[in-house]
Amino acid sequence: MVAGESPRTGTARSGGAGPRVRSVHVGPISSSGRPRPRGRQGRSRMNNVLEQTASTLATARAAFRHFGRFLSDQKPLLARGALATGLVTAAELARPWPLKLVVDSVLRSKGTPPPGPLAGLSSEQLIWFSGAALVLIPLTIGFFTMVAQVTLAQVGRKVTTRIRRLVCEHLQLLPLSFHHRAATGDLLVRIFGDVNMVRDIIFAGWISLIQRLLIFGCTLGLLIWIDPVMGLLPLVPIPLLAFSMRRSTRRMHLVVRKQRKKEGGAASLANQLLRQIHLIKAYGAEERSARLFTNLARSGEKAGVQATRIAAKAGLQTEVLTGLGLGAVLLVGSHRVLSGDLTVGALLVVLSYTRALYKPLRKMARDGVRLAKAASCAERLIEVLDLPPEKKLQGAPAPSFRGTIRFQGVRHRYTEDRLALHGLDFEIPAGSLCVLQGANGSGKSTTLGLLLRLLDPTEGEILVDGTPIRQFALDSYRERFAYVPQSDLLFSGSIRENILFARPDATESDVEEAAREACVTEFATSFPEGLDTEIGEDGVRLSGGQRRRISLARAALRHASILLLDEPLEGLDPKARREVAQAIRSISRGRTTVVVSHTQVEDLAPDMILELREGRLLGAAG
Ligand SMILES: Nc1ncnc2c1ncn2[C@@H]1O[C@H](COP(=O)(O)OP(=O)(O)OP(=O)(O)O)[C@@H](O)[C@H]1O
Ligand SMILES: [Mg+2]
Structure with a gap:
């Protein structure tokens, strides 16, 4: 948990089932302006009030x-x-x-x-x-x-x-x-x-x-x-x-x-x-x-x-x-x-x-x-x-990885009372295509999040090419990855701008090639503006499958050593699935690729399959 954050996330519900309203609680501020630990249970309300008010x-x-x-x-x-x-x-x-x-x-x-x-x-x-x-x-x-x-x-x-x-x-x-x-x-x-x-x-x-x-x-x-x-x-x-x-x-x-x-x-x-x-x-x-x-x-x-x-x-x-x-x-x-x-x-x-x-x-x-x-x-x-930011520049700059990924006793908990991952141990050889399978909630996205250092393991160590990943400067480490999140995250703007987000200095032909690989060109050419079509906030003017393909094109554009794709084939029609699977195979060549996928594993022809169940590794095949 972030220092100063309260484990109690304030919730307010007023009348009937409806959207839950959260507001950020990061703890009251001490007179020095720094976050102060929450008051002890026994402390009187009056004391609390005085302490707070005296700090104006x-x-x-x-x-x-x-x-x-x-x-x-x-x-x-x-x-x-x-x-x-x-x-x-x-x-x-x-x-x-x-x-x-x-x-x-x-x-x-x-x-x-x-x-x-x-x-x-x-x-x-x-x-x-x-x-x-x-x-x-x-x-x-x-x-x-x-x-x-x-x-x-x-x-x-x-x-x-x-x-x-x-x-x-x-x-x-x-x-x-x-x-x-x-x-x-x-x-x-x-x-x-x-x-x-x-x-x-x-x-x-x-x-x-x-x-x-x-x-x-x-x-x-x-x-x-x-x-x-x-x-x-x-x-x-x-x-x-x-x-x-x-x-x-x-x-x-x-x-x-x-x-x-x-x-x-x-x-x-x-x-x-x-x-x-x-x-x-x-x-x-x-x-x-x-x-x-x-x-x-x-x-x-x-x-x-x-x-x-x-x-x-x-x-x-x-x-x-x-x-x-x-x-x-x-x-x-x-x-x-x-x-x-x-x-x-x-x-x-x-x-x-x-x-x-x-x-x-x-x-x-x-x-x-x-x-x-x-x-x-x-x-x-x-x-x-006053909340500490991610320490982006601390650590050694990450080299271009060969891409051997190793998890050693990795546990992760989002909340105090429940483990999402119960000690994962596995190794993915450099350059291989690994499919991560498992039921909903088994910890697949969490595993990718840990690898990308969006999350930190509660226990255990993750190594890339034999080096613990926390030793790398976060900025340069994340630069080595291309990531397709589970839910498509697009910005308002054009298709082209969304693809370019992965590498703003990419050339026109790089973008077009990435669009072709991820089967974006196929639907973009049916729009009068082509790749310059405005897609609306969160890509609201596109279908789910079209949004998915843009996310993939974005990942394809990135010069990455490791690809992390969370359900990249989800929401695609059979033809697009086959083509995107083919594209994944081609962009994963020479790179370590971890694909979360429930189905169509044979289209991907993976080198290995890891199966998770309730946060535990059930088995590895490959
Ligand atoms: N931000 C979060 N806060 C608390 N718990 C979380 C959070 N994100 C995920 N979890 C819990 O962690 C566990 C693993 O979640 P995860 O998203 O990794 O599952 P998954 O295997 O990707 O599932 P799915 O196939 O549905 O995407 C689940 O039990 C989930 O409830
Ligand atoms: Mg998931």
């Missing part, structure tokens, strides 16, 4: 460690964004001063003189100056806010694409055992939905948080400079605010995790419903499936509403607390104006700054909740990214 900030740090590097070459754009943000902050701070100037230096009979550079101006000029400033300041704020937003959106888009690519690449590097447990829909939610949220955590969230802290710090400094008593008064509700924010953040973290899991489940189900549309229609299961989907989507929706409620509640608490603070400033400030300790203009500035002080706080409360949301999504991505 740690996850944010882990997210920054994982994804922050994508910002490093965006420095010029980031600098432009930071400069624009700085100018917005300065303009915000200048906002209340024109009003003070007019109230204190023009409107009051014994007004305070205007500051230095404005000292020589008449009242009329001061009024015009203040009016112009009141127009210019919002203009500056609006313009630079626009610049900052556009710049940061540009960076954000780039970062999102890069993270998406990283996750996508990593998913492909994870071993097959991970993909057996994971649900495609859930992985898609991670790649698309979660990545968008993570952009907030490593980027937009921090930038706006820093901007708001800057505004907060400068405003506070100015307030204390104007009047130390009045400057400290607005700080009174802040501890309460911090407390309320902390609570909302923790709750949000849990709820969003739940929401994303549900959404992943719903996406998985939708994916299955669409892929199995034949079955749904044939069994008249449209309504039943739609109900199943609605139930799952609804549970995600509930968690979504819960998240919105937490955010709204946090907003309400912030409004109440900052309202109290503003009231206190007005109360104390008015008394200080009446006792002559403060001018009216200064009170106006203090009130305005108090409001300006609370504005970033209110936004920070919102940001905090948003960051908690993003942290939950980041956690889901880091879970996947």
